[in-house]
Amino acid sequence: MSGADARVVSRAEAVYAQLRDDIFEFRLLPGDRFTEGEIALRLGVSRTPVREALLRLQSDALVQVYFRSGWEVVPLDFTRFDELYALRKLIETHAVRMLCTPTAPSVDRGAPAQLAQFWCVPESERLEDGRVVAQHDEAFHAALVAAAGNREIAAVHRQVSERIRIIRRLDFTYAARVAATYDEHAAILREIQRQHVDQAMLLLSSHIEASRAEARKITLHHLQTIRTGAGNARG
Numbered sequence: 001m002s003g004a005d006a007r008v009v010s011r012a013e014a015v016y017a018q019l020r021d022d023i024f025e026f027r028l029l030p031g032d033r034f035t036e037g038e039i040a041l042r043l044g045v046s047r048t049p050v051r052e053a054l055l056r057l058q059s060d061a062l063v064q065v066y067f068r069s070g071w072e073v074v075p076l077d078f079t080r081f082d083e084l085y086a087l088r089k090l091i092e093t094h095a096v097r098m099l100c101t102p103t104a105p106s107v108d109r110g111a112p113a114q115l116a117q118f119w120c121v122p123e124s125e126r127l128e129d130g131r132v133v134a135q136h137d138e139a140f141h142a143a144l145v146a147a148a149g150n151r152e153i154a155a156v157h158r159q160v161s162e163r164i165r166i167i168r169r170l171d172f173t174y175a176a177r178v179a180a181t182y183d184e185h186a187a188i189l190r191e192i193q194r195q196h197v198d199q200a201m202l203l204l205s206s207h208i209e210a211s212r213a214e215a216r217k218i219t220l221h222h223l224q225t226i227r228t229g230a231g232n233a234r235g
Helices: 003-024 036-043 047-059 078-099 111-119 130-147 151-172 175-193 197-234
Strands: 063-066 070-073
Touching: 003 036, 003 047, 003 151, 036 047, 047 063, 078 130, 078 151, 078 175, 078 197, 111 130, 111 175, 130 151, 130 175, 151 175, 151 197, 175 197
Parallel strands: none
Antiparallel strands: 063 070
16 A cells, blocks of 8 residues: 555544544534535545445435435434334344253353453442443443354344444433443343343343333434534524
């Protein structure tokens, strides 16, 4: 790769990261439309890295292109999110069943104890930064699936996690939800370590469903607040 090509790749990575963050932080709202030229002007780059970044975001299902009329941030489709959460629950409860089955092959039985070192701690040792806890939460669920030993299922789970991250992370914007996540993860891990499969699966299903409902509620409230503030500013 030539020096010029490397610089284009580097700029495309930077544009991708910036636009992805703009979408996740709702600086670019669902349904917002824009052109490559507008993004290039705002970020002070050429259209080439912008186009490469937007194509990556399109593959992430975060933006979509309209022939001759620019790009759009994909509108939030809560029916689709519900379906993704249902798939996530199916995958993760299967993983818990494997972890609670002594004869299951290729299972990393040390994973629950390792996860407990972070989640099963006194309240005084818990993290309070919602963004950091959100990252640990996603890693917790990914680790459970990976520990079950099926790499293809784990790959699908990663794709699901990527698709729901835009709303899932908002579940950690309130202290009560952070505390609930610690409590619920710890309870799930205790039941897995006891190999109480039915109780572990029930707790995990309830945890995912509560997260889905809260993330949806918080997302809608957050968008309404932003749009109301923008409308007041224009008025």
